[in-house]
Amino acid sequence: MNRRQLLQLSALAFGGxxxxxxxxxxxxxxxxxxxxxxxxxxxxxxxxxxxLSAGRIQTGFRGHQVVGIGRNRIxxxxxxxxxxxxxxxxxSRELNQSVDCPAxxxxxxxxxxxxxxxxxxxxxxxxxxxxxxxxxxxxxxLARIGEFSSGGIGPHQLAFMxxxxxxIVANGGLHTxxxxxxxxxxxxxxxxxxxxxxxxxxxVQEQQYLAExxxxxxxxxxxxxxxxxxxxxxQRAAMDNTDVNPLGWLHRRGESPRACSAPVNLWAxxxxxxxxxxxxxxxxxxxxxxxxxxxxxxxxxxxxxxxGYHRFHxxxxxxxxxxxxxxxxxxxxxxxxxxxxxxxxxxxxxxxTYTGWQWDNHLSVMTL
Numbered sequence: 327m328n329r330r331q332l333l334q335l336s337a338l339a340f341g342g343x344x345x346x347x348x349x350x351x352x353x354x355x356x357x358x359x360x361x362x363x364x365x366x367x368x369x370x371x372x373x374x375x376x377x378l379s380a381g382r383i384q385t386g387f388r389g390h391q392v393v394g395i396g397r398n399r400i401x402x403x404x405x406x407x408x409x410x411x412x413x414x415x416x417x418s419r420e421l422n423q424s425v426d427c428p429a430x431x432x433x434x435x436x437x438x439x440x441x442x443x444x445x446x447x448x449x450x451x452x453x454x455x456x457x458x459x460x461x462x463x464x465x466x467x468l469a470r471i472g473e474f475s476s477g478g479i480g481p482h483q484l485a486f487m488x489x490x491x492x493x494i495v496a497n498g499g500l501h502t503x504x505x506x507x508x509x510x511x512x513x514x515x516x517x518x519x520x521x522x523x524x525x526x527x528x529x530v531q532e533q534q535y536l537a538e539x540x541x542x543x544x545x546x547x548x549x550x551x552x553x554x555x556x557x558x559x560x561q562r563a564a565m566d567n568t569d570v571n572p573l574g575w576l577h578r579r580g581e582s583p584r585a586c587s588a589p590v591n592l593w594a595x596x597x598x599x600x601x602x603x604x605x606x607x608x609x610x611x612x613x614x615x616x617x618x619x620x621x622x623x624x625x626x627x628x629x630x631x632x633x634g635y636h637r638f639h640x641x642x643x644x645x646x647x648x649x650x651x652x653x654x655x656x657x658x659x660x661x662x663x664x665x666x667x668x669x670x671x672x673x674x675x676x677x678x679t680y681t682g683w684q685w686d687n688h689l690s691v692m693t694l
Contacts, residue, residue, distance in 0.1 A: 356694045357648050358416065361656060362389030362402055362686035370402045370414050370421075371683060373662070380680060383421050385412050390435030391483075392690045395446060395465045403448065405686070407432045407504035411448070411468055416694065425468045427461055430454075432504065436483040439465055440525070441490040447525070449481040449495065456480050456501025456512060460493065460528065474528025477521035479512065482544045483603075486525065488552050493525040496556060498542040513564040518543040520556060520577060534583055536575075540565045547605040547612065553578055553627055555612040557600035573600040574614045574623070576630050586614075586630040588623065595619045601642040602688050608650030609667045615655070617642040617687075622655055624670050634670030638663055643689035656685035 356374060363371035369384040370392065387410050389402035398417040404410045409432055413423040427433055427450055434449035446468070448461040458476030463469060476484075478497025485494055499518030501511045510516070520543055522532040536543070536558070546556040554577040570593050574586035596619035604613045611633055615622045622644060623635045636655070643656035646667065653665040660683030664676040 358692050358694055359645065359654055359662075360392045360400060360690045360692065361643055361688060362392060362405070363683055364388070364686075365684045370400065370412075371680075371685070372400075372416065373678070373680075381419055382683075383414050383419065385410075385421060385424075387412075389686060391437060391688045393437050393439060393446075394690070394692045395439055396443065398694060400692075401437060401446070403435050403437050404433045405435045406451075406502070407453070408435075409433055411437075411463070413468065423468060425463075425470075428470070431459060431461065431473075433461075434458075434480070434482050438485050438493075441486060445471075447484060447493065449476060449484050451480055451501075453503050458495075458497055460484065460495070460523070474523070477523060477530050477533060478519045479516070480518075480542075483546050485546060485548045487522070487548060488550055491525050492531065493523045494546060494548065494554060495521045495523060496543045496546045497521055498544045498559075499539075500542055500561075510561060510564075513540075513561055516540065516542070516561065516564075518558075520546075520554070520583070522579070532579060534577060536583060538565070538571055541571060545600065545603045547603045549605050549610075549627060550607050553605075555603055555605055555614075555625075555627065556583075557603045557614050559600060560598035562598050570594045571598070573598070573616070574603075574612070574625055574630075576627065584630055586612075586625045586632070588625075588632040592621075592623065592632065592635065595621060596623075602644050604644045604646050604653070606646040606650050606653065606667050611667065611670075613644045613646075613653050613665075615641050615644050617657070622653075622665070624653075624665075636663070636665055636670075636672060642687045643685050645689035645691040648691055648693045654689060654691065656689050658684045658686075660684060 360372045368388045388405045390405040431450040437448040446463040446465045450459045456479040458481035462472040480498040480500040499516040520534040540561040541558040572585035596616035599618040624633045640657045655663040660680035662678040
């Protein structure tokens with residue numbers, strides 16, 4: 327029985343009775359799927375449940391990642407070279423707060439919240455030299471309370487490790503500036519890394535580098551057991567070879583990174599670009615998308631082997647449902663696809679089209 331049927335049954339069973347609130351059946355948790363969206367009318371978009379309801383809030387700037395920072399409070403981080411953090415209230419469906427990072431910093435599009443929910447951490451960069459920083463804010467007020475080095479140039483995504491204290495940061499290695507757009511200013515010297523930091527002191531605990539220095543480490547996800555899945559974007563024009571490189575990687579503390587295993591033609595089809603990463607703990611599976619390759623790939627976290635893939639035009643957003651029963655995919659044409667996490671087959675009956683919408687790079691799933 328799905329959520330809609332359950333609500334209908336509850337209405338029939340209790341609609342004619344004047345019962346106190348405590349005697350009514352508990353309302354099922356509402357799962358909300360969120361993403362930055364828009365082409366010119368930038369904002370935050372959400373689906374309360376695919377096919378039931380959806381809504382948008384205009385923000386005036388293009389967002390990247392969406393993060394929950396409290397009950398019904400949703401944070402959208404500006405896409406680089408933006409500088410704004412905006413908070414929307416999903417109860418009132420209104421934008422109720424926004425702050426800018428310092429003038430000498432630019433946001434890199436990603437953020438995460440400390441396990442106790444009190445502190446927000448953002449990836450930022452100094453545009454003058456690309457040096458990476460982790461901005462530290464109070465989650466309730468967005469007051470900035472500090473920063474420390476990210477351990478590299480051009481940090482992008484970050485997350486907490488299961489110990490609740492260690493931060494892992496994907497330092498993409500790229501130095502760009504707002505006035506020159508996506509032009510990379512340090513191709514010859516770029517040195518991306520995966521950095522583990524003490525989330526309280528900023529001390530570097532461990533750093534990992536790939537053999538291919540032009541493989542920018544951009545996105546990552548962490549399992550409950552501490553396995554890290556990360557994905558790369560190659561700067562092909564700066565490479566001194568034409569080798570096809572794996573774009574998905576696994577890492578465990580104290581070991582060297584291991585490439586996920588897939589046929590070379592699949593890596594080639596991804597056109598040197600992985601756009602988003604998610605892990606599904608229930609099925610020990612990682613999903614990696616490639617909008618340039620029009621494909622979402624799924625790998626077993628244990629051995630990194632390819633488990634399946636799904637063709638989907640311009641797919642970038644990917645999330646795992648709150649019960650880990652399915653993966654949700656989105657693209658820039660407002661389309662949504664649902665993949666059964668056990669079989670890795672699409673569920674066509676759950677396809678959705680949001681006409682006039684343009685989902686951005688990342689999806690988030692939250693339970694309210």
